[in-house]
Amino acid sequence: MDPSEPPLIQRFRSWLEPAPSAEDTARELFFTDGLVVLDTNILLSLYEYTESAREDVFTALEAVSDRLWMPHQVGLEFVRGRRSTLESRKAALTGAAKDVNRHLTQAVASVIAARNVVISQLAKYGAALDVGEELALLISDSSVSNLLQENRALLKKHLDGLKSQHGLPTNLAEANDPVLLRVAHMYGDRIGAQPDDSVLRARIEEAVGFRFPNEIPPGYRDFGKDTPVKAAGDFLLWEEVVEHAKSLPSGSRILFVSNDTKEDWYETRKGSGGAQRPWPRLFEEVRTRAGAELRIETPSLFYAGIKQFLHTDLDATTYEEIERVSSAQDLPVDEEGETGLVTVHSAAHLAPPRGLATEASQSIGLATMGTRTALESAAPSFRIFQWWIISVTAQLGRRDAQAAEYKIDIAAAVRGDKPPRGSWEPATVFRPGEWVHRDSCWIASWFIRLLNELPKSDHAVLRSLAAQQAEANRLASE
Structure with a gap:
């Protein structure tokens, strides 16, 4: 010193x-x-x-x-x-x-x-x-x-x-x-x-x-x-x-x-x-x-x-x-x-297995340059996106999960009368026609920020995936 x-x-x-x-x-x-x-x-x-x-x-x-x-x-x-x-x-x-x-x-x-x-x-x-x-x-x-x-x-x-x-x-x-x-x-x-x-x-x-x-x-x-x-x-x-x-x-x-x-x-x-x-x-x-x-x-x-x-x-x-x-x-x-599980907190600074996020995105037709860049970025918000894409595509049967894949607990939206703990927004932030169950859905703040950063041409696909995941999780919990 x-x-x-x-x-x-x-x-x-x-x-x-x-x-x-x-x-x-x-x-x-x-x-x-x-x-x-x-x-x-x-x-x-x-x-x-x-x-x-x-x-x-x-x-x-x-x-x-x-x-x-x-x-x-x-x-x-x-x-x-x-x-x-x-x-x-x-x-x-x-x-x-x-x-x-x-x-x-x-x-x-x-x-x-x-x-x-x-x-x-x-x-x-x-x-x-x-x-x-x-x-x-x-x-x-x-x-x-x-x-x-x-x-x-x-x-x-x-x-x-x-x-x-x-x-x-x-x-x-x-x-x-x-x-x-x-x-x-x-x-x-x-x-x-x-x-x-x-x-x-x-x-x-x-x-x-x-x-x-x-x-x-x-x-x-x-x-x-x-x-x-x-x-x-x-x-x-x-x-x-x-x-x-x-x-x-x-x-x-x-x-x-x-x-x-x-x-x-x-x-x-x-x-x-x-x-x-x-x-x-x-x-x-x-x-x-x-x-x-x-x-x-x-x-x-x-x-x-x-x-x-x-x-x-x-x-x-x-x-x-x-x-x-x-x-x-x-x-x-x-x-x-x-x-442990990959959560929103851990996902922000944890790199997914190489190529898996890209494979998951291809299974749902995400191919714009901006989205491809996000899938390769090390920025925390995009890390969460990468892990979520891996999780939701396997959960909804859009791709076959690999053997011994990570356990992932990341949701972009949930159904319910009240929001979960953490930072969530009501689905009314979307316009009519952009989201089903607008009055009984809550959207993760990270997902809203993500949509602001990705090309608009991919928004409909991502919103649809998030809504389907919210419904699937609701049915699984009943």
Whole structure:
């Protein structure tokens, strides 16, 4: 800290500094001399990579292994959440195989149905009735199945290839988990001690009683989870990091790596096109409470930094794997291995699986340039739109949901006498003819803002989808 700076500048320096970037001159010191703390989602990602990429990532992590430190909360979430990650992968592959068989079975049925249409017309209007009998023999269930057999074998081959590429059995148990064992050896005894019950209770009370209601980062978006312990997970991790930093020499550096970029970790800066930076309060808190310097990075930046500063090369395909897993990674797993819903709050800063929003939009005919741009934008309002399109098209049967898709709880409209909690407008904001049930519907404010930003040519389709979803949810609740 420069003593010549005015007190106002000194006190709020974290808020006045530019957003961290890969070009920061001080960044190298965090990689060569800093304590490295990996969030749970970074460790669970190891189960999502292909075998070759996983080996590459482990090599990169071993370059900083002597400076790795694991908070007790991360260890608990990792050990308990790994089973859920493995089971999700198994369910996804099993579900994909079932979907392939279902679609192929439907294809056979469709061909037979088409044959029957022709046979029916021949019987009704044709003179050569024996032609219908000939068609029934030529186009049978078995003959059509045989024609599709080559396609079935090709699709199965690719699914089996996915299983083998990961190099992990789907029925992995604790005793033979090579990822768990390798992580354990990499950390050694550099693991935080379990907090006493009194300390744990005090931290939870601070989180749910003071910080979360006042939206003080990190973790306040988890407020309202099933139990206070689950809600306070991110804050418990944070407190461990700050307390550990106090035991380090003054001026020490801490590099925290996480795939969590929700608004309770990252600030969206107005007027910057939706650009984000970690909340300055986080840096300030580490400085004032522990006398240490903090840097927060996403996995892609972190592994690129290891290559740049520690000269540990990663294959180009590994970077693609890191980006793929980061964008498609499920919601953080809590200490009991359970995943949460994608809600309006979490959707604003959570990228959906690559290409899925575009696929969903194509299923309902949204093709204007403005809408295509929104489907690729990282702005919070458009993130909500992307997740809603994914959810509503699957819910209304406009497309077949992929195996193990996210659980999404986002509605653009609801039916009822009173609005739900939150920011909703009466459907009378629309003109007569633009909305059904105008007197008994409530429209989400984010949806109204969205329509103001998207081309008017797409409004009718979007309003229709929102109205159908509201009616479907009403019927489901009765």
